[in-house]
Amino acid sequence: MKGFRTRKIAIGDIHGGALALVQLLERLNYDPAKDQLIFVGDYVDGWSESKQLLDILIKLKLENPNNIFLRGNHDDWFLDFINDGAIVAQNHWVHQGGRATLESYGAHVQPNMSDYLIDVEIPQDHKDFIKATELYYIDDQNRGFVHAGYQSFEGLGHDEDFVYMWDRDLAYMLPMRSSDPIPKILRAHDELYIGHTTTLQWKTTDPINLRGKFFNIDTGGGWSGKLTAINIDTKQVWQSDFVKDLYPNEKGR
Numbered sequence: 001m002k003g004f005r006t007r008k009i010a011i012g013d014i015h016g017g018a019l020a021l022v023q024l025l026e027r028l029n030y031d032p033a034k035d036q037l038i039f040v041g042d043y044v045d046g047w048s049e050s051k052q053l054l055d056i057l058i059k060l061k062l063e064n065p066n067n068i069f070l071r072g073n074h075d076d077w078f079l080d081f082i083n084d085g086a087i088v089a090q091n092h093w094v095h096q097g098g099r100a101t102l103e104s105y106g107a108h109v110q111p112n113m114s115d116y117l118i119d120v121e122i123p124q125d126h127k128d129f130i131k132a133t134e135l136y137y138i139d140d141q142n143r144g145f146v147h148a149g150y151q152s153f154e155g156l157g158h159d160e161d162f163v164y165m166w167d168r169d170l171a172y173m174l175p176m177r178s179s180d181p182i183p184k185i186l187r188a189h190d191e192l193y194i195g196h197t198t199t200l201q202w203k204t205t206d207p208i209n210l211r212g213k214f215f216n217i218d219t220g221g222g223w224s225g226k227l228t229a230i231n232i233d234t235k236q237v238w239q240s241d242f243v244k245d246l247y248p249n250e251k252g253r
Contacts, residue, residue: 008232010038010145010215012207013072013195015222015253016048016100018053020240028238032063038137038232040195041072041147041165045097046222051104054126060130071133072147072196073165074098083128087230096251097222099156135164143232144189148196171197174210184211186214191234193217200225207237209228222253 006248014021030037043057044050059069071079077093078101094102099109107120108217136146136156144156149167152158159167171194173183195218199208205225208216212235219239221227227240244252 007035008038008139009035010040010217010232011192012040012043012217012219012228013198013221014039014053015042015074015097015194016044016050016053016104017033017047017227017240017243017246017252018049018056019246020047020221020227020243021053021056023240024229024238027240028229032060036064036066036068038068038145038193039070039191040145040196040217041070041133042074042218042222043069043072044078044101045074045093046100047247048100048250049104050101051126058125058129068137068145069129069133069136070137070145070147072146075130075133076165079130082120082122082130090107100250135161138189139232141191142189143193145190145193146193146250147171149194150188153185153188165196168197170214171216174214174216175202176210178211182211182214184209186210191232193230193243198223198225205239205242214225222233224252 037060043053074097077098102109102120105120113184138144138156146156146164149170150156151163152157153169157164173209192214193215197216198218198220199216200223202208205219207219207228207230217228217230219225219228219245224244226242229238
């Protein structure tokens, strides 16, 4: 089509909120033949539809292999469970949202146990999807995408794997005054898009950004907030309803 330009759209932390993702894709009028989606991770743990959400994400990957799926810390916990043979679920994961994930697959999780012996079958395509998630992504314009952050002044690609899923330092740099100098560590990339640290900490469900170049797009979709998408080129933002209203009988994370 003459004059057509592919959209690149980043999407924040979902945490099992399949209804929110479906609503968001409808609102941004997603077209798999034209749009590239970049997910910053945390697909599971929270709302009741982690299994259903992964079904949607797998379909999105098949429809457009250029879509990018990064790994969040919750996805990494789920991967540990998968790699252990889907038998033992560790206490810390279960109490950080893993219970909802396991129950979405039909598991019965007894409360108040140190570890959980789980008899549940995870579909092979779900295992393959989680294992194939990437730790970070840098596009051809040096725009970086990662679940949590990085610590190297050289930018993404120079830290231990856990940093990309757990670091919060960059998120706490973004709510600074626009007149302050950009921290040196952020200058490694022309733009940066992260999740992991919900903007609800700053009492907002809007993305937090520094100079319109460095964005935190975890707007509380796993909690009481909204799921957010942003067009990387135009900076247009779309959001779901408050996810707690889509799952009125649940608490989320």
